[in-house]
Amino acid sequence: MYVAVKGGEKAIENAHAWLAELRRGDPALAELGVEQIVQQLRLAVDRVMTEGSLYDPELAALAIKQARGDLIEAIFLLRAYRTTLPRFAAACPLDTARMALKRRVSATFKDLPGGQVLGPTFDYTHRLLDFALAAEGAAPEPAPEAEPDVAGTLPRVTDLLAGEDLIETAQSAEDEERHVADITRESLSLPAGRDLRLQMLARGDEGFLLALAYSTQRGFGNSHPFAAEIRGGQVDVSLVPEELGFEIEIGEIEVTECQMVNQFLGGEETPPQFTRGYGLAFGQSERKAMAMALVDRALRAAELGEESDAPANDAEFVLYHCDNVQATGFTEHLKLPHYVDFQSELSMLRRLRAEFLAREDSGEGDDQEAAE
Amino acid sequence: MASDTATPLRPGFADPTLNAQQVFRRLLEAMAQPGTLSELDCPLEPPRPLAPATAAAALTLFDGDTRVWLDGQARSPEVETFLRFHCGCPLVADPKAADFAICLAWPQDFGTFAWGEAAYPDRSATLIVQVERLEEGPGLRLSGPGIRETAEVAVSPCPADLAPRWAAMRAEFPLGLDLILTAGRRFCGLPRSLTIAEA
Amino acid sequence: MNTKAAGYNYAYLDEQTKRMIRRAILKAVAIPGYQVPFGSREMPMPYGWGTGGVQVTAALIGPLDVLKVIDQGADDTTNAVSIRKFFAAVAEVATTTATERATIVQTRHRIPETPLREGQILVLQVPIPEPLRWLEPREAETRKMHALEEYGAMHVSLYEDLARHGRIAKTYDYPVLVEGRYLMRPSPIPKFDNPKLDRSPALMLFGAGRERRIYALPPHTRVESLAFEDHPFEVETWEARCRLCGAEDSYLDEVIVDDAGGRMFVCSDTDYCNRRQAAQGKPNPEMLGGKA
Numbered sequence: 018m019y020v021a022v023k024g025g026e027k028a029i030e031n032a033h034a035w036l037a038e039l040r041r042g043d044p045a046l047a048e049l050g051v052e053q054i055v056q057q058l059r060l061a062v063d064r065v066m067t068e069g070s071l072y073d074p075e076l077a078a079l080a081i082k083q084a085r086g087d088l089i090e091a092i093f094l095l096r097a098y099r100t101t102l103p104r105f106a107a108a109c110p111l112d113t114a115r116m117a118l119k120r121r122v123s124a125t126f127k128d129l130p131g132g133q134v135l136g137p138t139f140d141y142t143h144r145l146l147d148f149a150l151a152a153e154g155a156a157p158e159p160a161p162e163a164e165p166d167v168a169g170t171l172p173r174v175t176d177l178l179a180g181e182d183l184i185e186t187a188q189s190a191e192d193e194e195r196h197v198a199d200i201t202r203e204s205l206s207l208p209a210g211r212d213l214r215l216q217m218l219a220r221g222d223e224g225f226l227l228a229l230a231y232s233t234q235r236g237f238g239n240s241h242p243f244a245a246e247i248r249g250g251q252v253d254v255s256l257v258p259e260e261l262g263f264e265i266e267i268g269e270i271e272v273t274e275c276q277m278v279n280q281f282l283g284g285e286e287t288p289p290q291f292t293r294g295y296g297l298a299f300g301q302s303e304r305k306a307m308a309m310a311l312v313d314r315a316l317r318a319a320e321l322g323e324e325s326d327a328p329a330n331d332a333e334f335v336l337y338h339c340d341n342v343q344a345t346g347f348t349e350h351l352k353l354p355h356y357v358d359f360q361s362e363l364s365m366l367r368r369l370r371a372e373f374l375a376r377e378d379s380g381e382g383d384d385q386e387a388a389e
Numbered sequence: 390m391a392s393d394t395a396t397p398l399r400p401g402f403a404d405p406t407l408n409a410q411q412v413f414r415r416l417l418e419a420m421a422q423p424g425t426l427s428e429l430d431c432p433l434e435p436p437r438p439l440a441p442a443t444a445a446a447a448l449t450l451f452d453g454d455t456r457v458w459l460d461g462q463a464r465s466p467e468v469e470t471f472l473r474f475h476c477g478c479p480l481v482a483d484p485k486a487a488d489f490a491i492c493l494a495w496p497q498d499f500g501t502f503a504w505g506e507a508a509y510p511d512r513s514a515t516l517i518v519q520v521e522r523l524e525e526g527p528g529l530r531l532s533g534p535g536i537r538e539t540a541e542v543a544v545s546p547c548p549a550d551l552a553p554r555w556a557a558m559r560a561e562f563p564l565g566l567d568l569i570l571t572a573g574r575r576f577c578g579l580p581r582s583l584t585i586a587e588a
Numbered sequence: 589m590n591t592k593a594a595g596y597n598y599a600y601l602d603e604q605t606k607r608m609i610r611r612a613i614l615k616a617v618a619i620p621g622y623q624v625p626f627g628s629r630e631m632p633m634p635y636g637w638g639t640g641g642v643q644v645t646a647a648l649i650g651p652l653d654v655l656k657v658i659d660q661g662a663d664d665t666t667n668a669v670s671i672r673k674f675f676a677a678v679a680e681v682a683t684t685t686a687t688e689r690a691t692i693v694q695t696r697h698r699i700p701e702t703p704l705r706e707g708q709i710l711v712l713q714v715p716i717p718e719p720l721r722w723l724e725p726r727e728a729e730t731r732k733m734h735a736l737e738e739y740g741a742m743h744v745s746l747y748e749d750l751a752r753h754g755r756i757a758k759t760y761d762y763p764v765l766v767e768g769r770y771l772m773r774p775s776p777i778p779k780f781d782n783p784k785l786d787r788s789p790a791l792m793l794f795g796a797g798r799e800r801r802i803y804a805l806p807p808h809t810r811v812e813s814l815a816f817e818d819h820p821f822e823v824e825t826w827e828a829r830c831r832l833c834g835a836e837d838s839y840l841d842e843v844i845v846d847d848a849g850g851r852m853f854v855c856s857d858t859d860y861c862n863r864r865q866a867a868q869g870k871p872n873p874e875m876l877g878g879k880a
Contacts, residue, residue: 025669096630101596103604202454202608204625204800206509207728333726343798346635347715353637353667357660357697357856360842361759361778364824369753406598410650413610417648420617421791421806422706450614452607488611507735511615511624534620534767535806537789563769567618580618582767582806 040085054078063271063300064088068341069095070201070220072270072299089222093342100201107197108256109264111297113274115170117251119301123174124244125278131171136249137301174246175276175293184278184291207333214316214336215309219297221339223305229329230311238315238327242277242294249273249301273298275306279314284322292321396466399436401448401475408433412449419569419578424531424540426523429574436467438493442571443519444471450515451476451489458487458502458514462494484514492518495548499558499566510563513581520544523572530588535580541588542577544570555585599646599679605629609647609802613793616804621766622734623717628800638671639797641694641713648692648709648793649675654682656690661698661839661856668696685859697760699781701838701860704790706807712775714796717803719763719773739771742814750819759824765812772803772811780823780839785811828853833864 041048055062055078065077069092077095084090120136123129178184200216209217218226233240255266275296283289294314296306316332318325328334338344402408408431415427435444451457457478459468468491472478481487484501495518496502505513528543529551548554558565558581565581579585597603605627612626631639649655655675659668663685671694672683684690687702696713704710720730723741733739742763749757762779766772774785775794785792785805792805805811815821829836831852838860840853855861 025664025666026673029666029670093630093634097632100605100629100631101600101602103602201629202627204627206625333728337727342630343635346637346639347798348636349634350636350715353696354660354665355697355776356841357778357839358760358776360840360856361780361824363842364826365757365759369755369757372754406603407650409603409606410599410648413606414648414650417610417613417617417791420614421804450607450611452604454604454608455611508731509625510619510622511612513615515611515614534809535617537787537808563619563622567614580806582618582620 040083049082051075051078051082054081060301061086061088061091063298063302064223064305065091065095066299067302067305068092068220068222069099071095071099074300089341089345093345096342104199104202106256106258107199108254108267111252111254111272113248113252113272114173114176115252116248116272116274117269118171118248119250119271120273121171121246121248121250122244123246125174125246126177129174129177138303171248173248173276175278178245178278178291182290185281185287185293187293187295205336209332209336211313211317214332215295215297215313217336217339218309218312221309222341222344223302223308225339225341225344226308226312227304229315229335230308233311233315233327233329238318238329239324240279240311240315242279242311242314244307245276245278247273247275247303247307249303271300273300273302273306275303275310277307277310277314281321292317396470397436398474399434399467399471401433401471402445403432405448408445409449412445415576416446416449416569416578419576420535420567420580421578422535423533423578423580423583424525424536424542426525426542427576429576436465436471438462438465439468439471439491440519440571441574442576443491443517446517446569446571446576447472447489447491448475451478453477453479455479455488456481456486458482458484458490460490460492460494460496463491463519487514490514490516492516495520495546495551499554502566504558504561504564504566507564510565513564513566515567515569517569517571519571520546521572523570523575523577527588530586531579531583532586533580533583535578535582544577552585552587555583559584596678599649599675600632601629601643601646605643606647609643612802613644613647613804616793616802617791617806619770620805620809621764621770621772621803623796623801623803625800626802628797631797633670633674635798636715637667638694638696638713640795640799640802641696641711641797642671642674642795643797644711644793644795644802645675645692645694646679648711649679649681651680653679653691654684654689655679656684656687656693656859657695658693658698658700658857658859659696660841661700662858664858685862687859697776697778698839698856699777699784701835701855701857702863704784704788706789708790710788710790710792712777712792712794714773714775714794714799714801717773717794717796717799717801719771734770737769739765742771746814747816750816756815756819763814765814766805767810768812772805774811778824778839779813779821782811782813782821783823787811826853830855830861830864833861833868835861835864 055074061081062074062077065080065088066072069077080091080094083094118134120138121134175184198210198213200213205213251269251271253266253269255264257264277294278291281290281292294310296309298305312329312335315329316335318330411431415429418427429442429445433441433445435441455478458481469480484490485503490502502514505511522545524543526543527541531540562581567581568579570577570579608627612624616624628643631642633639657668657672659665675681676683687700692709692711694711718730720733723745724730746756760778761773761776762782764772764774764782764785774782787808789807791807794803813821826840830838830840832854835855838855838857841856842851842853844851
């Protein structure tokens with residue numbers, strides 16, 4: 018006799034207990050500490066903070082630990098936590114010209130004020146597995162530190178171009194009264210302004226944006242970018258509390274900024290000049306910032322009167338599909354039971370097949386085909 | 390009033406979370422079943438001239454994300470202080486810019502408020518119209534979604550030309566305004582989908 | 589008010605988010621069948637797993653409510669269990685499996701067989717709210733089509749089915765017209781359940797979290813399943829009856845019982861089935877409600 022599947026609650030509890038056991042692994046080994054993840058898996062922490070839209074290295078590390086290293090799961094954990102936090106205020110725009118730089122490279126000028134600062138990069142490492150890391154070893158020698166060439170503000174390459182009027186000015190500074198959208202509180206409506214687009218891209222999936230950015234370089238989109246500057250380091254975050262009426266600093270965060278410049282031959286009302294693609298990510302997330310800058314620029318093609326029929330030019334396609342928390346949820350929901358709808362399809366299919374076979378038996382099928 | 394006198398501040402909900410939940414359910418009943426009067430079930434003593442139901446709707450629906458317009462009778466330092474403190478809502482001078490309006494008198498012209506856009510009819514105002522009396526019974530005859538056949542509700546005061554004015558607005562559906570009528574502790578919803586006749 | 593799930597607000601969402609959702613619900617009720625955009629939040633369960641329904645329920649629920657959660661018609665499917673547990677913890681609410689005891693029923697893919705009554709609220713989880721989506725993938729376009737009541741493409745698509753198969757092959761998520769104005773997706777309920785939408789005494793709220801839309805059917809709203817004069821709307825029928833309770837009028841699930849093609853049919857609505865079995869003297873502890 019048939020017995021319906023019961024005990025869903027017990028099954029869930031057991032599954033979660035097993036998950037917890039596997040997460041911990043062999044108890045004979047030392048447990049991974051959150052602080053170790055913050056320090057030693059920092060780039061994973063940075064990605065989780067960026068796409069989780071929350072700057073909190075400890076919580077991001079906790080999420081990574083809880084997610085057993087599944088970064089999309091960790092991003093989801095952080096987002097679900099973030100959503101419960103009240104929004105107190107909007108920060109003033111970050112002044113990345115006043116960044117305490119760790120890294121600063123430009124592909125457009127051989128030398129420039131402040132020079133090129135390579136920073137802690139994988140670039141030029143030879144990708145040879147370092148078996149010494151597998152053995153427990155002593156801490157590496159401290160890296161030599163150089164005195165900065167220029168103290169204080171280090172102008173951005175795009176500012177140098179702006180001095181000659183060779184590059185468009187970013188629009189946000191013009192109108193401070195303008196309402197800046199907030200994708201975490203509003204529904205995305207189209208056409209989406211650049212504020213909304215950048216917010217979506219900033220929390221968009223690194224892999225998805227990377228592939229789109231790559232496609233623009235291979236001819237799917239007509240983009241000829243130069244990496245004017247990539248800089249990373251600490252910036253101050255400040256805001257103007259309503260009751261004070263003046264700016265106060267509330268802390269500092271590490272960010273990576275990428276400004277791509279593209280040639281633009283000018284339109285009817287605009288002179289020829291360089292245009293910008295902008296990328297910004299928490300921590301040291303250079304691939305993400307670069308991909309974001311390329312996709313940002315690709316999404317501006319229509320506005321600049323360029324051809325805009327490549328996937329990366331399509332705002333609705335890019336913005337509706339770049340969020341990995343949404344994408345993973347909906348893709349994975351296919352594993353939920355769908356047996357009611359399947360039953361519906363099953364009986365329809367049986368019926369259609371019976372009708373088809375009956376027609377075929379009576380030779381009607383051939384006539385129908387001929388008539389079409 | 391002297392400008393240096395502190396405007397007295399009336400308290401809001403005793404339990405902001407649970408009271409707002411209860412009032413929302415009353416508002417939802419009112420809007421989903423027009424003509425069925427629902428009644429505020431938590432204590433509230435708002436500043437004059439706001440009725441408890443009016444203030445409860447405001448405390449439940451208004452916040453920093455909603456622009457609110459007050460009609461001449463509703464506008465007073467005490468009411469403004471109450472709304473600013475408890476809801477944190479921006480008060481606007483232009484009724485067209487308002488997401489919500491508190492009207493202590495029936496507005497002369499529904500057209501002064503936003504009716505939404507063809508693609509986004511939800512971007513329209515909701516008016517909280519406070520009247521003296523709301524009773525089930527002969528007065529306005531309502532029909533449409535939320536009502537099995539027809540419902541009757543007595544509203545006073547009520548403009549003599551409400552039915553034709555409403556019909557003119559109804560002709561523009563899905564554009565239009567949604568009204569929440571309040572009297573004392575009572576609510577009655579008049580969503581734009583209704584047809585209104587005089588009974 | 590703090591809850592068992594320490595650190596989170598009552599019903600999980602913060603008050604500002606609840607207000608935003610509540611405002612969207614009121615607009616949805618005022619414009620039946622129209623999809624109201626809302627600032628959907630990340631929830632502690634994945635998008636596509638009922639986050640829209642969960643947000644709507646969280647904006648509605650209070651300590652006096654009695655909640656029932658079903659998935660595929662059943663109270664005991666894992667996702668239903670998980671959502672019911674969530675609300676029992678964060679909203680300290682009584683839960684039940686009995687349809688008539690519930691004040692709020694959250695559901696995925698079914699409408700209960702037991703007729704709903706006035707005062708009850710059915711919250712439906714919606715994956716894709718836009719009925720025109722398969723015909724036109726762009727939101728910017730489908731918005732326009734709704735604004736202009738341009739629904740010809742949907743009729744054409746159904747007509748193509750008729751021409752090719754001799755009948756409309758759409759079996760679930762079957763499109764409806766609300767009050768003669770808005771084309772609406774009823775969520776992936778089988779078309780068997782479509783007639784339950786028409787003039788239902790209960791309020792029906794539809795939440796799509798990932799797609800950030802809420803829409804509604806107030807009680808007694810006219811809901812018409814699309815059809816043609818010579819091909820009226822029809823629902824699924826079975827030659828079998830429920831093996832457990834003998835019902836002939838309920839939606840049946842097919843269950844495979846062996847690897848030789850043996851199968852049987854049972855009610856998809858477990859509460860309905862359990863009650864009928866109990867009435868026939870087959871006691872079943874599962875039907876008794878209570879705190880989860």
